[in-house]
Amino acid sequence: MKEISFKNDILPLGDLLFRLALRIVGGNRPEAEDIVQDTLIRLWENKEQLADINNIQSYAMTICRNLALDHKEKFENQNISLCETDHDRADDHDSPDKALIKKQQYETAEQIINQLPEKQRTLVQLRDIEGKNYQEMADITGLTLADVKVTLFRARQTLKEKLSRLAQ
Amino acid sequence: MMDYKYIEQLLERYWQCETTLEEEQILRSFFHQGDVPEHLRQYNDIFNYESEAKSEHLSEDFKQKMIDLVEEDTAVEAKTITLSQRFAPLMKAAAIVAMALTIGNVAERAMRENSASEVAGAPVIADTYTRTEDVKATIKVIDQNQSAIMAKADSVKTMDLIDEQPEIIE
Incomplete structure (x- = not known):
């Protein structure tokens, strides 16, 4: 073993x-760090069991999601800001104007995704940012494959609609 | 004008959740390269965000803090030990003391036996012999006195005999 x-x-x-x-948790970094620490x-406390688990990454993400949901429920009213993120990563090679525009675009997109219901935004995160397939998404969230597809479909429709509205 | 039909088709399938992971990556690459036609530019933000959001990471301080936390936890991690394991050092100490006492006892006895036969043995025997001789001499003196008294009593036959105490007997 x-x-x-x-x-x-x-x-x-x-x-x-x-x-x-x-x-x-909608962009609150200290809260997200607490959840990751937990x-x-x-x-680590269950390390003996990890050796028998096929996909440690999916297992870890399931635990993380459950803890995040608990945390969110517990501290729902204590959330101060949804956007404490430092978005300097895009600024390195751009002029100040361009960097500012990029930063605004980044924040806009982030806000649109974070405004989705939790299941929808979690599935967007898993699929579009982490590149997970549908089966992995189902394993992590505990949803059925059909539910995963329907929920992601709704999320994408909402995103499309919001982006179209912003462009007008 | 460039033909964006393929991208448009992909995009349409993307909104319907019919694209594969690879096709979705093609879309992100397309929006990331920057040359995006006006009618598709509204989707720029979301695809670029998706590309960049993956670079979000924990600080090095946080990672170091986690390593320290786990190492500290490992250092003081409680170890399950049985009762016999817990008392093992005490038992060892007791065994050593018992062995020392036993060896001491045996050695002392051996020494005493040696000295009794070689040194202490002779005076004891001599002393016993001397005392026996003393007792014999005393008994002899008593016998002599008694004989003398009897003889005197026979010759004098007076009551004065009572006053005549043997001098040696004390």
Whole structure:
């Protein structure tokens, strides 16, 4: 049985989990970090079981989503800001004007996605950002394949509609 | 004018959730390269966002904090030990003490036996012999006195005999 290492097997999942938690809690970074910390600790505490799990990534994302939903429910009224994200990543090679435009576009898109209901935005995150297939999406969220497709369809229709409205 | 039919078709299938992961990646690449016709530009933001959002990551400080947390946790991790394991050091100490006492006892006895036969043994025997001789001499003196008294009593036959105490008997 392969021995699980925190540094090599669990910690590298952190960024992926962080993005998922960030999506579920609507962009609050400290809250997302707390959720990731809890998820990583929980994975580490159950490291003996991890060796028998086929897809550790999906398993970790399921735990992260459940913790994020619990967290969100608990601290629903304490959320201060939905947009505390630092979006400097696009600024490196652009002129200040271009960088500002990019930053605005990024924030607009992020807001549109974050305004979707939780299931829809989680599925958008899994499919369009993390590149998961439908089966993996179903495994992580606990939804049926049919539910995954219907929910993602609704999410994309809403996105299309909002983008068209913004363009007018 | 460039033909964007393929992209338009892909885009239409994307909204219907009929595209594969690869086709969705083609769409993102198309919007990311920047040369996007006016009628498709409204979708720019969302596809570019999807490309860039994957670079969102945890800070190095956070990762280091997690490593420290887990290492600290591992260092003080409770170990399940049985009662016999818990008392093993005490039992070892007790065994060592018992062995030391036993060896000491045996050694002491052996030493005593040696000294009794080689050194202490002779004076004891000599002493016993001397005392036996003393007792014999005393008994002899008592016998002599008694004989003398009897002889005197026979010759004098007076009551004065009572006052005549043997001098040696004390």
